[in-house]
Amino acid sequence: MASTFQNGLSNQKQKQGLSFTEYCKGWSVLLYEIFFEKISSRHLKIPLPLPPLSDLTIILTGPTSGIGLEVARNLAFSGAHLVMAARNTKAAHDLINQWNNERSYSSSSDEAKQLLDIEVMKLDLLSLQSVVNFAQEWNSKSRPLNVLINNAGILNLGKPQSFSEEDGFETHLQVNHLAPSLLTILLLPSLKKGSPSRIVNCSSTGHLFGFVDVDDMNLTSGRRKFFSFRGYSSSKLAQVMFSSILQKKLLLESGISVVCVSPGIVRNTNVVRDLPKMLQQVFQSLIFFAYPLKEGCRSVLYAATYPEVQDYTKSLKAQDSHVCAYIDHDCTFGNVSKEAQNLETSMKVWDKTLNMIGLPSDAVDKLLSGDTVEVSKNDRSD
16 A cells, blocks of 8 residues: 555656646535535534633634634633734724624623733734744743644735735735745744644635645746636645644644644635626625525534534544545544655655745754744745
8 A cells, every 4th residue: 555655656756737637626625615515514603603712722823804704703601711923903893892892792791891812913924924924922921722724815816916015925825825824834833832722724616626746835946827716726725735744743641633624615705706797696606505604604613612623623633644634514523635645755745835934954853852943035936
């Protein structure tokens, strides 16, 4: 079995993109989710019942809009100590005031009159320095962290290629993969203090269409023509690959689990606002069948809070699995794409990512052993 797998890796060394079969599989999964995800998840309650969370501290990125807003609301109302890692801190504070008012008016009980346990911290994923500042500020508190949810992400459909001003990375790559990876590694000391803890990375069915050229992760060489969905899908695939190597490097005794989760197809008109009106109308007609936000947040909440998730990740570690846990839109344990199972490429993505975000190759070991690491100037070269 092992030799067969290694042969498969060797055959993929010269691979230049996905095969026709892999594209077809991606489309079949995508179309199934568009038209049938509500049917496949009809056993799930709305909202998803959550276990007691009063003892948990949870950092959530992207908490002021889309799925993140619903995740934040559910976690806060369930008693978690929620840290809203937001670019727009005013919007976060406005939401907190809104939720506190809603809670006090909805019930006359003493518990309802207590303020929600939420704090707001500034985080801009388009700036790696902002990520470093956030992690330093949080770690300086010497408080345990039980759950990190890397929810924030972008899909700029219809927009031309763009790069982050400070760091020079393609925006999908930076927001969806590089910045969350840096945040995750730098918060490992706090996650270790909060163990058993978990890292939840919001993935996407889009990763099935992704292909990572490790020598051109920034998509600037011209070998592959850039379009927004290619940038998005490739960044999401890189995220899954990086997560798989991270879960292999986190020993069982660290008590830290790594999970990728797909929310499914969720209604969010922001992703199509730059498309021609005719295409917007087609898209809107398709997502009529898709989840509203209150349903789209369920798999993320499940991944972040349900105890069986950590049991599953432990079993994967015991099996020395080369891929991380992956949870589908219907809160079942699923499989990543064939490309994401390529261990050789995943290791290259890991090494290249650490280089791009300015971390040494032994960053994980150092941080878990109590040492410090210096984040150096990132490498924009491909």
